[in-house]
Amino acid sequence: MSPAEVPEAAALADDARVRSVWDDAIERDGQMLVLAGNEVSLLSPVATELVLAARDGISVAALGAHLAEVFGAPPGQDPGAAVRDFLAALLQRGVIALD
Amino acid sequence: MREVPARLRVLIVDSDNAGRSAAGERMLRRHLASHGVSAEEIRVTSAGLDAADGEPMLDLARAEIERKGANPAGFRTRSLSAVIVDAADLIVTGTKAEWEALVGRYPYVARRAFTLSELAYLYDGAVRAAPLAEHPALLSRRRDAAAAIPLDFELPPLDALEEHVHELGDRIDAACAWMAAVWAALLPASSHPEPSADAMRLDAFGVRLAVDFAGSGVAPVAAAARRMWSRCLVPGVDDAPVESAIEVTVDPDAEVIAQARSRGGLAYSDPAHAIHFLTSAITVRAIEQRVGGMVMLHAAGIAAPTGEVVGFIAPSGTGKTTLARTLGAHYGYVTDETLAVDPDRGVLPYPKPLSILERRVGGLKEEWGPESLDLVPVPGAPLRLARLVLIERDVYADRPVLEELPLLEGLAHLAEQISFLARLPRKLHTLADLVESVGGVSRLRYREARDVIPLMPRLFGEAA
Known part of the structure; x- marks a missing residue:
């Protein structure tokens, strides 16, 4: 699938694979500043963990499980929905692409 | 003729590619051509989210295009595809609903896609003094910061179809005319300039x-x-x-x-x-x-008599010029817009005219030279960057408040105000080295520019 055929993040299947992409990054105190194209994004610790885990490509389900393992399950929210929210924001900023 | 490849690829999108987007494509092409801008320099195409391929445009759109003096000949609709989207630097949609549909289908274009109404607002009366390649990101940040932007044109009801279409045609044409004027001015010059002796x-x-x-x-x-x-x-x-x-x-x-x-x-x-x-x-x-050679900040620069320069960073239209004018009455006026810093922290002055907000001439900001405003010239001493300060107007600030920012937060704000960051030798790391060499980034909240004057010795002195 071409990166341009990305469906809405909410519709991403569990077995869809995502990969993080950036041109430069600086990590400090669990946060990361990322340059992707002309966009600069300051990532929270959860988003930082997400993009690091997705550096070599990972399925949405595995990503959700990884984040739940590192940070615990998000209170009051389905882990799958939570990871899709993060992916939606990161897709818009060009830091995540579909494999 | 200019000798450069396309600097901007513009894609206009609506639902069926037979009405607004077709009109926008042809009107924008006409205005660009009237500025001598070729399709090789700025390429304008259109497509429809749900368009059938190969259909003619609507007769109403054709009539509007002709009424505006543009050429509707040879047009055929195209259905939007991943390839078409990927080939665009800037995407313009007809309506808010179309923007949402586009971004729903291609989430990663959200920050380079705008409704035409939004784009007209974001460009209103102001030329983004930045290379065209940076405009989508700049406009996107401006959109983030704006309170309420009209996403759709206000038009007469569809019952009054002729009036509706004429008004829409007028609005599309006016937006295209202004964008074409802005973009044409920002294209690179000929690669072989031959100025006259009197230049x-x-x-x-x-x-x-x-x-x-x-x-x-x-x-x-x-x-x-x-x-x-x-x-x-x-x-x-x-x-x-x-x-x-x-x-x-x-x-x-x-x-x-x-x-x-x-x-x-x-x-x-x-x-x-x-x-x-x-x-x-x-x-x-x-x-x-100077791409890749110097860090070029969208910042005002003010110099102490001994050459230390404080850079005041903020997006366009948020107070840099007013601050530069106010502080420049007491200290050296380095620039109000582009602060160029070399790898050794040396600052090269750019004491350009200042756009004065209070007065407009023909809808444009009036510009004054620093001499006319009686601003202090830059000192004879070598200029050296001493401090970087993000500025933020705050009407509730009884007194100016200066705070240090964590490195990444400071860098994140700063990085948005850099020209050609991605072309710096070490990208974010070049910027981080510069920031750490001046002791980090501070944020200054203030109500009036004059409130900052008493702070200047501290800003120069602490870092010097």
Whole structure:
């Protein structure tokens, strides 16, 4: 699938694979500043963990499980929905692409 | 003719590619062509989210295109595809609903896609003095910061179809006209400038530029330009090679303007537009000459008599010029817009004219030279960056509040105000080195620019 055929993040299947992409990054105190194209994004610790885990490509389900393992399950929210929210924001900023 | 590849690829999107997007494509092409901008420089295409391929446009759209003097010939609809989306630097949709549908399908284009109404608002009256390639990101950040932007044109009801379509045609055409004027001024000059002996020679942070004036109405513009740019003028005989040349023509004759534009020059029928666009063109062409060599911040610079420079960083239209004018009455005025810093923290001055917000001439901000505003010249001492300060107007700030920002937060704000960050040798790391060399980034909240004056010794002194 071409990166341009990305469906809405909410519709991403569990077995869809995502990969993080950036041109430069600086990590400090669990946060990361990322340059992707002309966009600069300051990532929270959860988003930082997400993009690091997705550096070599990972399925949405595995990503959700990884984040739940590192940070615990998000209170009051389905882990799958939570990871899709993060992916939606990161897709818009060009830091995540579909494999 | 200019000798550069396409600088901007614009895609106009609506649902069926038979109405708004078809009209936008043809009207924008017409206005760009009237500025002498070729399709090789700025490419404009259109497509429809749910369009069938190969259909003609609607008769109503054709009539509007012809009414505006553009050419509807040869048009056929195209369905939007991943390939088409990926080939666009800037995407313009007809309506908010179409923007949402586009971003739903291609989430990663959200920050380079705008409704036409939104784009007209974001460009309203202001030229983003930044290279065209940076406009989508700049406009997106401006959208983030804006309170409420009209996402759709307000139009007469569809019951009054003719009135509705005419009004829509007028709005599309007006937006296209302004965008074409802005973009045309910001395209690079010919790669082989040959300025005349009488050209106005300028030094813009070490970049040598030449400006030639032409046309029957240009005399007041030439005189005003020499006055406004007096601090950047290169005096006497200048042997330094010219790196970029601009020709400005002011003439009431449309044929003269067309000829000047076909040569790649800036040409207008009135002096106000010539002055306005000249300033942006000089800035952008100078920036393009130093890509990758210097950190170029969208910042005002103010210098102490001993040469320490404080850079005040903020997006366009948020107080840099007012602050530069106020502080520049007491300390050296380095620039109000582009602060160029070399790898050794040396600052190269760019004391350009200042856009004064209070007055507008023909819908454009009025510009004044630093000499006319009686600003203090830069000191003779070498200029060196001493401090970087993000500025934020706060009407509730009883007194100015200065706070240090964590490194990444400071860098994140700063990185948004850098030209060609991605072309710096070590990208974010180059910026981080600069920031750490001046002790980090501070944020200054203040109510009035004059409130900052008493802080200046501290800002210079702490870092010096």
